[in-house]
Amino acid sequence: MPERLLVIGGDAAGMSAASQARRRRPAEELEIIAFERGRFTSYAACGIPYLLGGLVEDAERLVARTPQVFRDRFQIDARTGHEVVEIDTGAGRIRVREVGTGKEYQEAWDQLVVAVGAEPLRPPIPGIDAQGIFGVQTLEDGLAVERALADDPKNAVVVGGGYIGLEMAEAMVMRGLNVTLVEQAPQPMRTLDPEMGALVADALREVGVELRLGETVDAFETRGGRVTGVSTGEGVIPADVVILGLGTRPRSALAREAGIPVGETGGICTDLRMRSQVEGVWAAGDCIETFHRVSRNPVAIALGTHANKQGRIAGINLGGGYATFPGVVGTAVSKICAVEVARTGLNESEATEAGFAFESVTVESTTRAGYYPGAKRMKTKLLAEQGSGRLLGGQIVGLEGAAKRIDVVAACLWNEMTVDEMQGMDLSYAPPFSPVWDPVLITARKAAERVQASRGGR
């Protein structure tokens, strides 16, 4: 009898785990069944805004591997439309509900991977369950918005100015809707410091998004069960479609109910090899919490790239290999209208919260040598610990060619470099790619000078 691996969740983390385990152990040795409550497996959730905005022509393009491919090429029994409703860790069994029929059945495991992802936050605002109000987390969520757009709506309101909210705001503009963004904070993109977020606000205004900053949604107005408006302290904004972009949280209720320990972040706790604290149960992806290498705190960050890596690591270990997940430094990137936005490490409020005293420096520069055609504006910010000068975080907002430079900052964070060490690094230079002083290096240099001055001043 082969050993039996059950995987809950058929997207990035779950299917990476399943595929890796399969690569290392043939079907005679390891039976693998994956349960996905939706219709799709292994799709790029991050691509949904581009699908809706019309940049990606159809949903199939976002699907890396269909259930059929998993069955045929990997001998993985990928069951879509099957929702796992209970985990019984004592008996080593899960209860599964067929979404179409409601019929339930049980399956036993030797090893279990929980990879159920994150869920959009839906605060208990009156009217939030009305038709026309969408969280955007799964590909099916995205297709639901697409169907709503077929009714030719006029007004879209996006509630919350995080990555998904802003990407969706842009998509709705591209689809010809009047778009209003309501955000509680004085700036969108709270993962950036305010002066960097302000540049994102400008980019949104430039394509016609109306920004209602510092406003809170009190209620959704509805008629016949359908949303018609979004009510804030400042009045009612007409809305045919509402997108919730209030962030996500780990979808960990199923695990919690099963007694699988969940951390303060709401994510399932795992060790470095992606084992939960229950023997034989593994977890990976947006439903877990991981280690932040700068703050040294647990964090829950919903991001496809982490999910893929963690799933792969779970799969290697399940397959008899050895691999560990080294944690994250909080890197993220997005394109919002004309601007590219990137961050890594800690921003000012995160650094303060983690207990760091720091210097911060912001530098205006260009993506290419000033005289080279197509040189675009970019702004780079670095935070460094007082005294030690250790790099704590970085942010970049700029036009085309700016944002991917955050990776070099992430690599410096990863290696716990000081800004003084950073400024001497041998980064590439040629006029089409950078001014002779690379923007990241100039910013590191100025941060090092600031740290040195503050040391002298004590």
Added chain:
Amino acid sequence: MPERLLVIGGDAAGMSAASQARRRRPAEELEIIAFERGRFTSYAACGIPYLLGGLVEDAERLVARTPQVFRDRFQIDARTGHEVVEIDTGAGRIRVREVGTGKEYQEAWDQLVVAVGAEPLRPPIPGIDAQGIFGVQTLEDGLAVERALADDPKNAVVVGGGYIGLEMAEAMVMRGLNVTLVEQAPQPMRTLDPEMGALVADALREVGVELRLGETVDAFETRGGRVTGVSTGEGVIPADVVILGLGTRPRSALAREAGIPVGETGGICTDLRMRSQVEGVWAAGDCIETFHRVSRNPVAIALGTHANKQGRIAGINLGGGYATFPGVVGTAVSKICAVEVARTGLNESEATEAGFAFESVTVESTTRAGYYPGAKRMKTKLLAEQGSGRLLGGQIVGLEGAAKRIDVVAACLWNEMTVDEMQGMDLSYAPPFSPVWDPVLITARKAAERVQASRGGR
């Protein structure tokens, strides 16, 4: 009486040194005179191909600071058209020749900075001194080519397929000339491994450059002192203009004659603070040799970004501060026609020469998620030491958006990471910027697998 600093060479290294020294010590304390044999100070030599190609409208745009600016704003006596012809280290004096008049005079120093740059290689091929044959190192060299183009030449031959040669080949195509590239090696861009260089060859052919690879120039044909053709073993290529792109060497004859020690690379030897081995004499920029952090050998690399950093470090130390140059990892980037080309660390032949046994992995990927518009092809190669898995070098060739990613490889090299450590790094991901598995990370992962397999195999 103020102390007296003389600077030989008025471009990146020399003027960075002068400006930094001035920032820290006022004119009452430190007199600064800079000697430049050409007409220009502080210009972007790397911009010359773009000036000639027509992407930069005039030479002034390449000049960061004129002699007038140095005099007025920095109280630096920047003397253009003044060539230093002798350094007398015993007497602490230099002999200067006014280029216009031939008149000579002497100046005494308390501190001297030698920053005379590099010179294009001009092997003793018959006819090489004919009119119409140009090395391209200084802005005046560039303007000489520009004047030659005014005569409406038809045929250009570029001899040597390094960065400058290839950038110039493209510029000549943009100016409407028939362009032939003659290169001794089987591929252009010998700083890349052959299979990566082959992609550059394809890009050149695509814009119409005729490649004569594996051919050596025997002689330049001339008529009335002007070049008319380039003779190789395969025949004579008609030429109205010839560009020498055979590389450069440190311009260290002046220092050598003065008894200032020069290393095996031909570059002036300095310590970490940019002091030569003669008391009171400093050196910086393309005329020195520096430390390669991977091969641990001295290297002479002519690159504006190093020159700027080294000059600044010399200036800080001259100004009473403390700064050191940490060496290089051999990072370079260029855009050749449609392709972006980047490298860092050691390529295969360099790694072999340094004594490393290594694994190498090449991965085809895209610059964005495959489904996102504008995703372009890119090829990434990494070298890792056998056994340890230590990263030794990286190369990237790809279309728009590919090359600047080399910086993250450079940062990993800087920190002596293994490819196994690299594969877990938290690099930024969003569909407009990267596939969900970043190309650098995929390559690191495959290199780590290769290293592991080779360990197992022993």
